Amino acid sequence: SQQGEEDPQALSIQEGENATMNCSYKTSINNLQWYRQNSGRGLVHLILIRSNEREKHSGRLRVTLDTSKKSSSLLITASRAADTASYFCASLERSNDYKLSFGAGTTVTVRA
Amino acid sequence: ETGVTQTPRHLVMGMTNKKSLKCEQHLGHNAMYWYKQSAKKPLELMFVYSLEERVENNSVPSRFSPECPNSSHLFLHLHTLQPEDSALYLCASSQDLVTYQPQHFGDGTRLSIL
Numbered sequence: 151s152q153q154g155e156e157d158p159q160a161l162s163i164q165e166g167e168n169a170t171m172n173c174s175y176k177t178s179i180n181n182l183q184w185y186r187q188n189s190g191r192g193l194v195h196l197i198l199i200r201s202n203e204r205e206k207h208s209g210r211l212r213v214t215l216d217t218s219k220k221s222s223s224l225l226i227t228a229s230r231a232a233d234t235a236s237y238f239c240a241s242l243e244r245s246n247d248y249k250l251s252f253g254a255g256t257t258v259t260v261r262a
Numbered sequence: 263e264t265g266v267t268q269t270p271r272h273l274v275m276g277m278t279n280k281k282s283l284k285c286e287q288h289l290g291h292n293a294m295y296w297y298k299q300s301a302k303k304p305l306e307l308m309f310v311y312s313l314e315e316r317v318e319n320n321s322v323p324s325r326f327s328p329e330c331p332n333s334s335h336l337f338l339h340l341h342t343l344q345p346e347d348s349a350l351y352l353c354a355s356s357q358d359l360v361t362y363q364p365q366h367f368g369d370g371t372r373l374s375i376l
Contacts, residue, residue: 181362191369192264192354192367192368192370193365194264249307
């Protein structure tokens with residue numbers, strides 16, 4: 151069953167603006183990961199946040215995790231046209247060592 | 263270049279055909295995965311292999327048959343497929359089957375069933 155759900159389903163922003171997308175999940179997790187997928191390509195891992203972490207940064211990416219609300223957010227700052235892609239959260243349930251549960255993704259379009 | 267190569271990139275086949283998808287990883291990883299990605303749906307995990315041993319068969323119909331001859335190669339053999347099997351099939355690998363390692367994906371095979 152689907153563990154992660156992203157919100158919004160689609161997002162269109164101007165270059166230079168920030169993009170924020172959210173992910174909710176249902177059960178206790180070990181960690182939560184964010185992936186990017188460009189059109190016609192495979193998924194690329196962006197960042198992993200463990201259940202005992204609250205915030206993590208990587209370049210222009212900022213991920214937060216709120217285990218009490220079972221939610222995570224991905225913020226892309228100062229967006230570029232190259233950030234146009236679909237973004238997926240994937241959660242690793244505590245009850246399962248290796249099965250990532252993916253959401254349906256947020257499609258982000260950055261307008262030049 | 264992700265280190266995971268999938269061939270072919272596109273495949274069109276009839277429902278009675280038999281074909282195979284190939285995945286090769288150059289990362290020295292021990293775990294490999296097959297996923298199905300359909301439009302507007304979450305990725306569905308199909309099969310998981312660790313050190314060439316299948317550890318997961320996620321209720322996948324028998325018309326999909328995986329094979330892992332060594333830790334670098336993974337195949338998905340297809341026969342008598344249905345139109346609803348049209349999708350992007352993604353292969354991924356990770357160092358091991360442990361919790362804190364990201365998965366590395368290939369670019370997928372776009373499969374169309376006529």
